[in-house]
Each structure stands twice: as structure tokens, then as C-alpha cells.
Amino acid sequence: MNDLTCIIIGGGHAGLGALKAIKEESQGLEDGRRIRFVLIDKQPGHVRKVMLFRPAASGEEIMVPWTRYCSDGAEFLQSTVTYIDHEAKGIQYTDAQGNDVRIHYDLLVVAVGSIVRRPDPDRGGIALTDPQVAADIRDRWRANLRKAAVETNPEERKRLMTIAVAGAGISGIETSAELVLAMRKEAEALGLNLSDISVYLLNANEGLFLGGPEKVRRKLEMMLGEYGVTVLHNHKVMREQAGVLTLRNNNPLPVGLCIWTIGLIPNPALRSMGLPLTSEGQVLVDECYRVQGMSGVYSIGDCARIVDPSTGKADQMTCKEAGPQALRLGKIVMADLEGRPAPVHKSFLETFGFGLGQNRGLVWIRKWGLDIMITGKLAWKVKKVGWDFASWLR
Secondary structure, three states: OOOEEEEEEEOOOHHHHHHHHHHHHHOOOOOOOOOEEEEEEEEEEEEOOOOOHHHHHHOEEEEEEHHOOOOOOEEEEEEEEEEEOOOOOEEEEOOOOOEEEEEEEOOOEEEEEEOOOOOHHHOOOOOOOHHHHHHHHHHHHHHHHHHOOOOHHHHHHHHOEEEEEEOOOOOHHHHHHHHHHHHHHHHHHOOHHHHEEEEEEEOOOOOOOOOOOOHHHHHHHHHHHHOOEEEEEEOOOOEEEOOOEEOOOOOOEEEEEEEEEOOOEHHHHHOOOOOOOOOOOOOEOOOEEEEOOOOOEEEEOOOOOOOOOOOOOOOOOOHHHHHHHHHHHHHHHHHHHOOOOOOOOOOEEEEEEEEOOOOOOEEEEEEEOOEEEEEEHHHHHHHHHHHHOOOOOO
């Protein structure tokens, strides 16, 4: 029997999990075939995307070298995939030098994930999209604090020490909590009045975390308030211009910086690959993550529309789904190779976690019909384990 080539497109949480899971499961292939693994990603390292707020607040490095993952027979190509030819079982990609290359696959996993939604350019502000932008955000608010330290006009000083985070999903919540801590530390070193620091979390909806129970929403908002974050509900940001936010109710809010955290969309690169997509741009797959009409092609993570056949519920675009999907995919691929029935998708445990700064957090789990809530240092540790698991750093 000929050996096989398995290509994974995308080195995010789902792609790395697929690489690890299929590699481990393939050690027991009954026919003795070996699998060559090739990981393709356009980034020079794995970006821990769920932690983008860390370099924005503290300057922490969140890119992990590919050598951490691509060893022991796995190869890495820094390239951009442009097309999938499922009939010839080949993909076309552009390498780091700009050359167009084709490569054959026997197994293909599409895990290109999602990108951060950007506002229209005329709305101002800065969207938290990648590590470089996160570093720019940190440079900007630190520069504002240095200006505030020599500013004699109290209103202008207050504006320079104010940040608005537009979008109150998990990213917005964690970003605002980390920023208020970092700003206080910096302001104290500059001799500024800490009471002049303001971080607003602007929520277009009527409450935080609408998918969770009321008591968890109340606790989360209370904790943010205690830490110094002011949450404003039913406040949609229309635009930022010249240091002033215009809100839906036309009330102006002077700010030194506006940061957009308005959610995710499936990676637009999917639209040029020749894959079957939903109207929202996610890959159409069956209950075993097989791409419709493409033999040997699978898709998981944010870029795939994955539905639990027993409940009809679709997985959300959060990193907590990617790990279980990847582990199940390893078993599915091996079952398909050996002609056995494959396991089908099952929704992960209903849980959400929020990191609210060092040793502070909130974790909610629904189990056995009960709502279990963990807060404080233990919640922070649980959240940190989740971040590490998402990037396969265990």
C-alpha cells in the first residue's frame, strides 16, 4: 500500500488540534501505511488569537513558533492556499516567495478559522485584529498617558485617560478588564490620579452574555464594575472622530482611544477555494465533518458549519469547540480509512469562561441541569488551562 499525504490548511486552534489528533490516531493504522503531514499557514507562527488582548494591555508575546508543533515527521509551509481541486486531489498555494505551487493530498483538513470583524473605515477607532494591531493599541494608550501627565487642562487630561471598547462579547469583556489594570499600573508610575482613568465597555445589546443565566450576567457585570470597567448597555457606537465617540443616542463621549471588538466572521479566503459554503461563508459538512461532495476532505473549527445531529444545534465560533472537534476528527479519519463506522459530532459541554485580569475571572458551566459558577483565582486558573489547551500547549 502507498503511504498517504495529509494536508492541514490553517494553524489555528482547530488546525493544530487536527494535526495532533490524526497523527496520534494514525499510529495504529491496520494496513501499515504511514501518513505524511503537511501544515500550511500564512503566519510565521501560531497566533493565540483568543488572547489578543494580552499584547494590547501588557505587551505579552502570543505567537508560538511552528517548531513547537511541526516536528517528528510533520512539515510546515508558510503559504496561502488559493484553490482546492477535489477531483484531482490537489491544492494550489502561493509560497512565501510569491511562487504558485501545486501539491497532492490524500486527506485534507480545512481549518482556516475566522477573522475579526472590522467596522467600515469611516467609523474611526481601531479594531483588535492581530498581534501587530494589539501592539499598536498598547503604544497608543501609553502615549496618551504620557501626554496626560503633562496636560494642564483637566478635561483634556480626562479624555486622554479614557478608552472605549466597542463590542461586549468575550473579547470585549476580557480586553476592557485587562486594559483597566494595565492603565492603572502605568498611570501610577507616571504620578497620575487613578480616578481619572475610565474604561467604557459599550454594549449594543440590553445585557452582557445573553446566552447565559441571569445570575451569571449580573455577577459578571458586578465584577467588571468592581475592577473599574463601566458597562453601558444599549449603546451602539456609530463612529469615532477627533477623539469623540458618537453613540446611537447622539450623546458624545470624549475618548483617547476607541477599540472595536465586534465579533468574528468565517475566513473570507474560503470563498476562493472552491468549497461548498453556507450563505454566511462557512464550509458545509456532514455530522462527521466531511465536506459535502469532496472525498477525503474535512473541515472543523470556526470556518465550518457543524451541527449536532441529535439536537440540531450548531457549534459556536469559540475556541472551546475546536479542541473536541479535532479529537473526534482523528477518530473519524481513521474510521474512514479503515472502512469502519465513524463517530458523529456531539456538542461540547455548555460552558463559558472570562479572564478578567491576573488571578481574576468567571467560569460558568451548565451540568446536570445546574448552573455552576466559579469566580476569582480558581476561575482564572481554569481559563488559563483553557487557553493552553486551545493552543495545544499542555
